[in-house]
Amino acid sequence: MFLLPGAERYRRVLLTGAVLALICLQAIWPWPWLEKAVQHGLGALQQPVAHLAGWVQQLVVGGPASELGPPPPKEESALIEAERKQGRPQPLPGMAWLEVPVRSVELERGRMVLAAGEDFHLASGQVVAFAQEYLGRLGKVEAHQSEVDLWSSSDMRTGLSVRGDHGFAMSAVCFGRGRGGRAVLNWVEDKTLLRVGMALQWRPRPLDPPTLAAAGLHMGFLEREGNEQRGDALWVVAHELPAASMGRVYVAAGAVGPKLVAEPRQEEASAQWVLGMDAVLGGAWFALSASSSFVPTVATFRGQVCGEVLVWRGAWGWAHSLSPADWAENAVALGPGGRVLPASDWQSQETDLPLFSRGGSSVPRGLWLGWRFQSAVAPGAEMKVLCLSLEPDSTP
Amino acid sequence: MNRPRLRIVLPVAVLATALAPLLRQTPAGAWLPDLWLVLLLVVVPVPAPDSWKRPMGFVLGLGFLRSSVTALSPFVSWGGLGLALFVRETLSRRLSEYNPLLRWLTYFAAAIPQAVLDRIAAQALGVSLATGDAWVRCLLTGLFMAILQRPRGRLRRMRSKQG
Numbered sequence: 001m002f003l004l005p006g007a008e009r010y011r012r013v014l015l016t017g018a019v020l021a022l023i024c025l026q027a028i029w030p031w032p033w034l035e036k037a038v039q040h041g042l043g044a045l046q047q048p049v050a051h052l053a054g055w056v057q058q059l060v061v062g063g064p065a066s067e068l069g070p071p072p073p074k075e076e077s078a079l080i081e082a083e084r085k086q087g088r089p090q091p092l093p094g095m096a097w098l099e100v101p102v103r104s105v106e107l108e109r110g111r112m113v114l115a116a117g118e119d120f121h122l123a124s125g126q127v128v129a130f131a132q133e134y135l136g137r138l139g140k141v142e143a144h145q146s147e148v149d150l151w152s153s154s155d156m157r158t159g160l161s162v163r164g165d166h167g168f169a170m171s172a173v174c175f176g177r178g179r180g181g182r183a184v185l186n187w188v189e190d191k192t193l194l195r196v197g198m199a200l201q202w203r204p205r206p207l208d209p210p211t212l213a214a215a216g217l218h219m220g221f222l223e224r225e226g227n228e229q230r231g232d233a234l235w236v237v238a239h240e241l242p243a244a245s246m247g248r249v250y251v252a253a254g255a256v257g258p259k260l261v262a263e264p265r266q267e268e269a270s271a272q273w274v275l276g277m278d279a280v281l282g283g284a285w286f287a288l289s290a291s292s293s294f295v296p297t298v299a300t301f302r303g304q305v306c307g308e309v310l311v312w313r314g315a316w317g318w319a320h321s322l323s324p325a326d327w328a329e330n331a332v333a334l335g336p337g338g339r340v341l342p343a344s345d346w347q348s349q350e351t352d353l354p355l356f357s358r359g360g361s362s363v364p365r366g367l368w369l370g371w372r373f374q375s376a377v378a379p380g381a382e383m384k385v386l387c388l389s390l391e392p393d394s395t396p
Numbered sequence: 397m398n399r400p401r402l403r404i405v406l407p408v409a410v411l412a413t414a415l416a417p418l419l420r421q422t423p424a425g426a427w428l429p430d431l432w433l434v435l436l437l438v439v440v441p442v443p444a445p446d447s448w449k450r451p452m453g454f455v456l457g458l459g460f461l462r463s464s465v466t467a468l469s470p471f472v473s474w475g476g477l478g479l480a481l482f483v484r485e486t487l488s489r490r491l492s493e494y495n496p497l498l499r500w501l502t503y504f505a506a507a508i509p510q511a512v513l514d515r516i517a518a519q520a521l522g523v524s525l526a527t528g529d530a531w532v533r534c535l536l537t538g539l540f541m542a543i544l545q546r547p548r549g550r551l552r553r554m555r556s557k558q559g
Binding site for chain 1: 410413414415416417418419420421426430446447448452460461462463464465466467468469470471472474475476478479482513514516517518520521522523525
């Protein structure tokens, strides 16, 4: 047997080792551009293999569920209806409340991203509210999206009125601490009059429309934080972002365009079952194909979410099948009386509640996930894939 | 020992790929050795040839088939299979293949990088693979390959050639 000289052999070993090391680095810390190019490039070649495996699965254990069965649930739009019912603030003379859906909430950065911008005639500085709760002001406004600077975000200064008994009120200013803690009252007309539990109302700026002062937007309640004896006690604002406000908010406007409601465009395409299980990750995964021009994020079967699409390879991809309760932080529940409950609330209750997608990261809000104790929905032969588009719906 | 030809390896690999998702769903499916890894370790001889072209071709081909039936990235499959060959090559040059325990240890160690990469990639997708299952999978891969790659047949052939 002919053997290469040692140096040549080591050169080849080193070269192969370097290539392998690069592949492993890409596997552990994927470079998105390369990952996407390879996934899409190989996707077309891999699809027939996945179809073959799906065909074998159909032969051995049977195929996916067909369209036949009980009628689809009607809860699909219940969350959106509840949000609208709860969220619309009181009408103001000479002003309108524009309904704008929320694309994502980034509490770490103290901001909300709305799915409308200059296309919906929004402008920086407009007041944003949900029901009678003051949320903040519009900051950066782009063509198809805008950002709300939440009043509780770090270093945000907001004027407010401290309301006591018998109509007593005094001016104060608070500044937000973001994730660092609750907003602190750092200036108040008379600190000696402050009491725990006093209601705090938003106070408009001098250049705000005067009618906004009559809106009576609420900010929270006064609370004491820290140790009095050590001298580090602070007056803070007890406040929680309403769970329903993560779906849609209302923007005060003196002049409006032709529409008062902005709806984000939801891309939709029909999808077909390819393979019902993953050879490495197990049975909670399924492959599906769709001739869509967008990258889908969710798959639904008969109106109910059957999986979150996590890998997309051009014309097909992989979805992770989750039970409604497994959506955890990404689900909201509709509680008694149409109250929208965030994950922390519905998980602490024992009752079976209807769950909906919370939205964000291109997953549309308000998709029907199912009842809390229901098991994961099996994918069907014919499904739908959805994605939240960046551009809003242009249809009238 | 003659290594299987490509015209045999290819259909076997495609068949294994078509059956792999079903096998993983059987009651003990989570413990079964990775079919593509086993195939690779069978078709690439020990010690590896001087040219790594053919082994790397097998790594790329089998990795491609593996990633066709899993949500994990092709890089994870290529990395896992490539490292398995690398680890086996390194250990087989130092450990005796005539000792079953050392042979098992070699193949057990070769299966570990793939299990680790699968686990990391699964975590990136928000899924956790059971650690216990991964260990058993590596142990069984080692056991299966240690039995399959016994050097007895090779010795007998060498002796008959000499005789």
